[in-house]
Amino acid sequence: MELKEELKQYAAAIGADSLGVVSAEAYEKLVPNLQKPSMVCEGMGSLLVFVKHMLTGSFATRDLPLQSMNSHLAIDHIERISFDLVEWLESRGYVGIPIPPESADMELQRSPAGPLDFKWVAEQAGIGTVGLELNFLTPDYGPRVYIGVVMTDLELPPDSPLPPDKHLCPGMSCGRCAVICPTQAIPLEARRGAHITEYRNLNKRNCASGAERIGIKPLYLNIEKLIKADPPVEIEKMMANTYWQDFWQSVNNKEGAFAACFECFYVCPPGAKDFRKIIKIPYRKFDIPPGQIRRKFTEKLVTMIYLGPPAERQSNYERDKDFVDVLEFSATRQKPVPQPGKE
Ligand code: B12
Numbered sequence: 158m159e160l161k162e163e164l165k166q167y168a169a170a171i172g173a174d175s176l177g178v179v180s181a182e183a184y185e186k187l188v189p190n191l192q193k194p195s196m197v198c199e200g201m202g203s204l205l206v207f208v209k210h211m212l213t214g215s216f217a218t219r220d221l222p223l224q225s226m227n228s229h230l231a232i233d234h235i236e237r238i239s240f241d242l243v244e245w246l247e248s249r250g251y252v253g254i255p256i257p258p259e260s261a262d263m264e265l266q267r268s269p270a271g272p273l274d275f276k277w278v279a280e281q282a283g284i285g286t287v288g289l290e291l292n293f294l295t296p297d298y299g300p301r302v303y304i305g306v307v308m309t310d311l312e313l314p315p316d317s318p319l320p321p322d323k324h325l326c327p328g329m330s331c332g333r334c335a336v337i338c339p340t341q342a343i344p345l346e347a348r349r350g351a352h353i354t355e356y357r358n359l360n361k362r363n364c365a366s367g368a369e370r371i372g373i374k375p376l377y378l379n380i381e382k383l384i385k386a387d388p389p390v391e392i393e394k395m396m397a398n399t400y401w402q403d404f405w406q407s408v409n410n411k412e413g414a415f416a417a418c419f420e421c422f423y424v425c426p427p428g429a430k431d432f433r434k435i436i437k438i439p440y441r442k443f444d445i446p447p448g449q450i451r452r453k454f455t456e457k458l459v460t461m462i463y464l465g466p467p468a469e470r471q472s473n474y475e476r477d478k479d480f481v482d483v484l485e486f487s488a489t490r491q492k493p494v495p496q497p498g499k500e
Pocket residue numbers: 187188189190192257258259260261266268269270271272273274275276277278290291292293294299300301302303304305359361362364365367368369415416417418419421
């Protein structure tokens with residue numbers, strides 16, 4: 158059996174849902190910034206990229222901390238599979254370097270960025286395509302997968318990206334992720350007739366405010382807000398806030414760890430092995446109630462308009478909302494009590 162086929166079979170046996178091969182040299186030339194293979198290690202032959210799906214059942218709960226744990230269970234698999242793949246390579250005389258699946262470097266560019274941007278590696282390997290919301294979509298589980306990458310000196314024949322007509326995301330004719338995104342981070346408008354690859358995008362700052370409630374930046378922001386509050390907040394009220402407990406839970410057992418928004422995951426139709434199960438869940442059926450997306454067409458543009466979910470479906474589990482009560486309470490405490498008969 159060819160080494161590449163043997164590798165793919167091994168990856169499947171140890172739990173990867175799919176694996177593809179990208180030439181390190183060819184990929185290097187496509188990267189427009191510093192997220193290049195040579196920044197991690199020069200002289201590598203191939204990038205092995207694979208995915209692990211999230212457990213479908215966890216999408217049934219409305220409990221976001223539990224769903225976050227689901228992310229970390231998948232990441233644990235990514236790390237374990239990376240280790241096993243490297244041992245497989247080592248036993249055949251090659252070396253492998255697992256790339257950390259979640260770390261972000263502040264020096265590579267102005268915003269946090271991984272050593273490699275995994276979604277583009279995965280797209281090059283043809284195991285799926287990058288969708289409107291810049292998540293990587295797979296035929297079996299849509300975007301509900303985590304990605305792993307191992308670099309190796311082994312040169313394998315590379316796989317090819319899927320052709321444009323096999324793209325998994327139809328863009329504006331679907332647009333479900335864009336209308337439901339609570340922070341309006343996903344494009345709601347595009348040039349008429351444009352291919353999805355021309356306009357897929359993400360406002361990362363907006364997304365981070367929804368997707369990253371617990372993390373180092375939100376922690377700093379919350380502490381700064383509390384320290385600078387004028388008038389000062391009451392210590393007891395500040396300490397009674399569930400944010401601190403949630404932070405501890407996330408560090409201790411990964412429940413509620415930083416991935417905090419899965420709206421674009423629930424509603425994305427690709428996913429032969431999971432989407433039908435997800436929309437059968439009674440609660441999920443009403444994520445986007447029927448008839449709530451309208452499209453406005455001009456000669457040049459198509460724009461999506463969302464008529465909106467019922468108000469009770471808006472998530473509270475977002476950055477910047479944790480200490481609102483305490484800060485508001487502190488401000489009202491200092492307001493003069495209105496006197497009857499006086500303006
Ligand atoms: C930083 C980061 C974020 C940021 C930015 C997200 C983004 N889409 O880039 C924030 C905090 C917003 C975020 C949120 C989430 N994330 Co995140 N995140 C990462 C991380 C650690 C790095 C991504 C990165 O480097 N982006 C580069 C961005 C910051 O740079 P940019 O200027 O916008 O774009 C430049 C690059 O893309 C560059 N480029 C670099 N290489 C190449 C190569 C080619 C060929 C091309 C064309 C361009 C290119 O070109 C652009 C212009 O210069 C990755 C892990 C990884 N190493 O990939 C996980 C990752 C992207 N996150 C993941 C997940 C699951 C999430 C969340 C769902 C979590 C949540 N719910 O809380 C959300 C989903 C948001 C979304 N719609 O994408 C998964 C995605 C899985 C999937 N199915 O796609 C990843 C891959 C982690 C993993 N190991 O699986 N995340």
